Amino acid sequence: MAAAADSSGDGGTSSGEKTIVLVSSDNSARFEVREAAALLSQTVRRMIDEAGADASGDGITLPDVDAKTLAKVLEYCNKHAPASSSSSAAEAAPPAEGEEDLERFDREFVRVDMGTLYSLVTAASYLKIEGLLNLTCQTIADMIKGKTPEQIRKTLGITSEFTPEEEDEVRRENAWAF
Amino acid sequence: MEGAEGSEADDSGGREPVSAASRLTDDLVLQILSRLPARSLHRFRCVSRHWRDLICDPEHRARMAQTLAGFMYIGWSRYDDNNGRSLRFTSSRATPGGGIGGEAAASPPLIDPLALSLPPGFHQRLFRIQCCNGLLLLCAWAPSSRGAFKFNYTVCNPATDEWTTVPDSLVSDTAAAGCTTARLAFDPSSPSSSAYRIFQFQNDGPRTRVSPKVWIYSSETGVWTCRECGWADGAGVVLRDETSGVFFRGKLHLCPSEPVIVSVDRDGEKWWTTPKPADPGDDGFLGAPPGFIGVSQGRLLFLNTPEYNHTKMRVWERGSGLWVPKRSIDLEKVIGGWDYRFGLKCSVVGIHPDRSMVYFLEGKDNRLVLYAMDDGDGETICELGYKNCYLPFLPYVPVFARSLTGRAAA
Numbered sequence: 001m002a003a004a005a006d007s008s009g010d011g012g013t014s015s016g017e018k019t020i021v022l023v024s025s026d027n028s029a030r031f032e033v034r035e036a037a038a039l040l041s042q043t044v045r046r047m048i049d050e051a052g053a054d055a056s057g058d059g060i061t062l063p064d065v066d067a068k069t070l071a072k073v074l075e076y077c078n079k080h081a082p083a084s085s086s087s088s089a090a091e092a093a094p095p096a097e098g099e100e101d102l103e104r105f106d107r108e109f110v111r112v113d114m115g116t117l118y119s120l121v122t123a124a125s126y127l128k129i130e131g132l133l134n135l136t137c138q139t140i141a142d143m144i145k146g147k148t149p150e151q152i153r154k155t156l157g158i159t160s161e162f163t164p165e166e167e168d169e170v171r172r173e174n175a176w177a178f
Numbered sequence: 179m180e181g182a183e184g185s186e187a188d189d190s191g192g193r194e195p196v197s198a199a200s201r202l203t204d205d206l207v208l209q210i211l212s213r214l215p216a217r218s219l220h221r222f223r224c225v226s227r228h229w230r231d232l233i234c235d236p237e238h239r240a241r242m243a244q245t246l247a248g249f250m251y252i253g254w255s256r257y258d259d260n261n262g263r264s265l266r267f268t269s270s271r272a273t274p275g276g277g278i279g280g281e282a283a284a285s286p287p288l289i290d291p292l293a294l295s296l297p298p299g300f301h302q303r304l305f306r307i308q309c310c311n312g313l314l315l316l317c318a319w320a321p322s323s324r325g326a327f328k329f330n331y332t333v334c335n336p337a338t339d340e341w342t343t344v345p346d347s348l349v350s351d352t353a354a355a356g357c358t359t360a361r362l363a364f365d366p367s368s369p370s371s372s373a374y375r376i377f378q379f380q381n382d383g384p385r386t387r388v389s390p391k392v393w394i395y396s397s398e399t400g401v402w403t404c405r406e407c408g409w410a411d412g413a414g415v416v417l418r419d420e421t422s423g424v425f426f427r428g429k430l431h432l433c434p435s436e437p438v439i440v441s442v443d444r445d446g447e448k449w450w451t452t453p454k455p456a457d458p459g460d461d462g463f464l465g466a467p468p469g470f471i472g473v474s475q476g477r478l479l480f481l482n483t484p485e486y487n488h489t490k491m492r493v494w495e496r497g498s499g500l501w502v503p504k505r506s507i508d509l510e511k512v513i514g515g516w517d518y519r520f521g522l523k524c525s526v527v528g529i530h531p532d533r534s535m536v537y538f539l540e541g542k543d544n545r546l547v548l549y550a551m552d553d554g555d556g557e558t559i560c561e562l563g564y565k566n567c568y569l570p571f572l573p574y575v576p577v578f579a580r581s582l583t584g585r586a587a588a
Contacts (some may be wrong), residue, residue, distance in 0.1 A: 055206050078428050125206055133209065141213035149224040156202070163226040176533055177220035 020048070021059030022070065029067035030059055031074055037081035044129035061086070064126045071118040072112075076132050079105050110139040114155070184190070208238060217475075217532040218386065237477045237567040239578040243367075245532045246270050247288045250309050250336075250574045252569040256310075264301035265291035266567070267314070267336070267574065268546065268560060270530075270537065288576065296334070296341060297321075305329070307570070308362050310425050312337065313374060315362040318373030331360065331376060333397075337576035347378055347393045347402045359417045361432070363425045363444050372581030373398045375444050377415050377430060379407065390414070394446045397473045408449025409440045422470045422526075426478055433469045439480070455494045455501035457484035472529035474574070481526050481536065488522055493536075493551070505551060512549050512556040513540050530572035538569055 020038040022031045038044050047060050062070065080102065110117065117136060124132035144152055153160060160167065171178075193475040202210075211219060211233060219242055223230040232238060267289040292301070299321060306317035313335055320328040334341035350432075358381070364374035376395040395402045409415055415434040423432040431441045433454070441450040460466060462485075469482035478496035483485075483489075490506040513524055528537040534551040544562035549555070 026465065121206060122201055122203075125203070125209075137209045138213050141210050144210070144222075145214055145218050149222060152222060152225045158226050158229070160259070162224075166227070167224070170230060174220040174223055177217045 012033050016166060020044070022074070023059045023061040024067035025061070025063050025065055026067065027061070029070065033074055033078065034081060036083075037074065037077040040077045040129050040131070042130075044128065051057060062127070065123045066119075069116075069123045072116065072120060073127065073129070074110060076135075077129065079109075095165045106135050110135060110143065125154055179204055184514075204232065207232060208241060211238075212241040212243075214243065215476075215532070216243040219243060220245070220532075223432075240580065242578075244312070244576050244578070246528070246530050246573055247530065247576050249537070249571050250289075250291075250307060250314060251567045251569075251571045252304060252307055253562065263304065265294075265304055265307065265314075267291055268299070268561065268562065270528075270548070270573075281374055289574075291336065294334070294336055294339050294341070295330070300332075305509065306360070306419055307572065308360060308419075309572035309574055310362040310364045310374075311366055313362055313364045314580075315360060315376060316341075317360065332376065332396075333362070333376075333578075333582060335577060335582055336574075337578050338582075339552050339581060340582040342582045344376065344395055345400065345402070347395065356583075359419050359421065361423055361425070361430055364578060365428070366577050366581070368428070370398070377442070377446070378402075392446060403446075405446040409441070409451055415440055422472075423470060424473055424478070426473050431471050431478070433471050433480070436470050437466065439471065454482065455480060455492075455503070456482075457486075457492060460485040470526040470529075474534070476528045479504075479529055481507075481529070484562050488556050491526070491536075502551055507536065507549060507551065508554070509538075511554060512538050512547050527571040531573075531575060537573070539567075 005072040019032050020035050022033060022038060022044070023029070024031075039048075044060060044062075051060070065073065089101065112119075114118070117140065120132065121136035122142065124136055147155070149160075152158065160169065209230070211222070211229075214222070223233050233242060248267055248269040248271075250265065250267055252263065254262040254264075267287055269287050300316075300318060301356055303318040303321065304316055305319065308315040313333055316332045316334055317329055318332065320330050328346070330346055331344040332341055333344060358378055360376055360378045362374060362376055365371070374397045378393040378395070380391050380393065390407055392405050392407045393402050394405060407414075415432075415436050415438070417432060417434055421432055421434055423430060425431075427443075428444050429441050429450075430444070431439055433439055437454050437456070438451045439454055441452070442448065454469060455464070456466065461563050464485045466482055466485045469480055471478065471480050473479065480494045480496070480501060481491055481506050483491050487507045491509055493504045493507065494501040495504045496502075509522065509524055511524070523542065524538050524540040526536060527539045529535070530537070536549045536551060538547045538549060538556075539545070539562075544567055546559040546562060548557045548559050550557070
C-alpha cells in the first residue's frame with residue numbers, strides 16, 4: 001500500500017516507488033505520498049517541474065492548504081491515483097479500483113460538514129485536482145438545488161444587498177421558478 | 179481555524195456563523211452554478227445582487243443551463259425578398275400586454291435566423307429542420323446540382339452562430355428525400371458534450387410503411403454507418419418529419435402513427451418498442467392520433483387525445499418503467515371557443531422543460547397558445563398566420579457553449 005498520510009512516515013514504499021512529500025501551510029504536517037497520487041494535482045505537477053532537479057528532500061509546501069484539509073485531499077488522491085506502472089515488486093501497488101468502488105468511495109468522502117466541504121472545494125481548486133473539484137462542486141450544487149434564496153443565504157452566509165424594490169423586481173421576474 | 183462545523187442542517191450554535199461565501203471565489207461559485215438546472219438558476223437570481231449579476235452576465239451564459247427561449251420552424255415572411263421562405267424563430271414569451279408571470283416585456287427576439295452566417299441562398303434551399311437541445315439539423319438542397327438534386331445536412335447552433343456541414347450520407351438524392359426523415363441526438367450535459375449523432379431513417383420507398391434501415395452519423399468519427407432498424411418486427415413503423423420525438427438520457431424516442439413508442443440508444447444498438455399509453459375507452463377502432471412526447475422537469479411525458487374524445491388531452495408521465503396518467507387538459511380552455519363546424523385543429527408543439535406548461539398551435543391562423551397546467555388557462559402568445567409556417571414547429575432551448583468546429587461548405 002502507498003505510504004499512509006501520517007506525518008511520521010518515512011522512506012519510500014516497500015515497492016521502492018517514488019514518493020513525494022507534501023507539507024501543509026502551517027508547516028505542521030508532512031505527508032509522504034505516491035508520486036502518482038500527488039500528480040493528480042496539476043499545481044503540484046507544476047511545482048515539481050519548476051523545482052527541477054532540485055526536487056526537494058524538504059518536501060513541497062502548499063501555502064494555501066492546512067493540515068486537516070490536506071490529509072483529506074490526499075485520502076482522495078490515494079484512492080483515485082492510477083495503479084503503479086512498475087510491477088516488479090512483490091508487494092504491488094493496489095490495482096486500479098473498480099468504478100463502482102470509486103463511486104461508493106466518493107459518496108462517502110463528501111459526507112462531511114459544510115466547513116470541511118468548503119475547505120475541500122477551495123483546496124481542489126487551488127491544487128487543480130479535476131476529479132475532486134467536480135465531485136465537491138457537484139455535491140454543493142446538489143445540496144442547494146432545491147433550496148429557496150433565503151436558505152442559500154443562510155447556508156452560505158451571503159447578504160442579499162438588494163434594495164426592497166430590486167428584490168421585488170427580481171422576484172417578480174422569476175416568480176415561476178419558485 | 180475555520181468557524182462553525184455544524185452540518186448544514188443545524189445552526190452554528192454559539193459560534194460565529196461561517197461566512198463561507200467569502201471563501202468561495204467567483205470562479206468556484208460559477209463552477210457550482212454551472213451544475214444547476216435552469217429553474218434553480220432563475221430562482222437563485224434572488225439570492226443576492228452579486229449572484230444575480232453572475233448568473234445574468236452574458237459572459238457566463240455558456241456555462242449556465244438555459245430554459246425554453248422559443249420555437250424554430252420553417253416559415254414564410256411577406257416582407258423580405260428571400261423568396262419568402264426561411265428558417266424562423268418565435269419567442270415563447272407572450273407579446274407585451276400579455277406578459278407571462280411578469281417576465282420582462284418586449285426585448286428583441288433572442289435569435290434572428292436571417293442574421294446567421296449561413297451561406298447565401300441557404301434559406302431558400304432549406305426544406306427540413308430538426309432540433310435537439312439547442313442544436314439544429316438543417317436539411318437543404320445542394321446549391322450546384324441541376325437535374326440530379328442532392329441534399330445535405332448542416333448542423334447549426336443559432337445561439338453561437340456556428341455551423342458545420344456533414345459529409346454526404348449514401349442516401350441523398352431526390353428519391354431518398356421523399357422517404358427519409360432525420361433526427362439529431364445531442365446532449366450538452368453529457369460528458370462528451372460536443373458530440374452529436376444524426377439518425378437518418380430510410381423507408382423502402384415512398385409508399386411503403388417499413389423503415390428497414392437507419393444511417394447514423396457520428397460527429398466523433400465523421401462517418402455514417404448503416405444499421406438494420408430494430409423496430410421492423412413485422413409491421414414496421416412510419417416516421418415522418420412531423421413525428422414527435424425527443425432525445426433524453428441517451429435514447430431517442432419517437433411517436434409514429436402506430437400505437438407504439440419506439441426508442442433507440444445513441445449507437446443504434448439497442449431498440450425498444452413500447453405500447454403507447456391509452457385511455458381506458460380506446461379500442462383502436464378509430465385510431466388515436468400519433469401523440470406528443472417530450473421532457474419536462476426531468477421526466478418524460480406523453481400527451482395524446484383519447485380516441486373518442488378529441489376535446490380532451492391526457493398527460494402521462496414515465497416513471498419506474500410505466501406510463502402513469504397525470505392529468506387531463508380541456509382543449510376548449512386552450513382554444514377558448516370553438517366552432518363545431520370546422521373541427522378542432524389544435525396540436526401540441528412543445529412542453530416547457532422547466533415548468534408545467536404546454537404549447538399548442540391552434541386554428542387556421544396558427545395561433546401559438548400557452549397552456550399553464552396548474553392554472554388551467556390558455557394564453558395566446560402570437561399568431562403566426564395562415565400558411566405561414568410548416569411543421570414541425572420545434573421547441574428551442576439555446577446552448578451558448580461553442581462546440582461546433584465550423585467547416586464551411588465550399
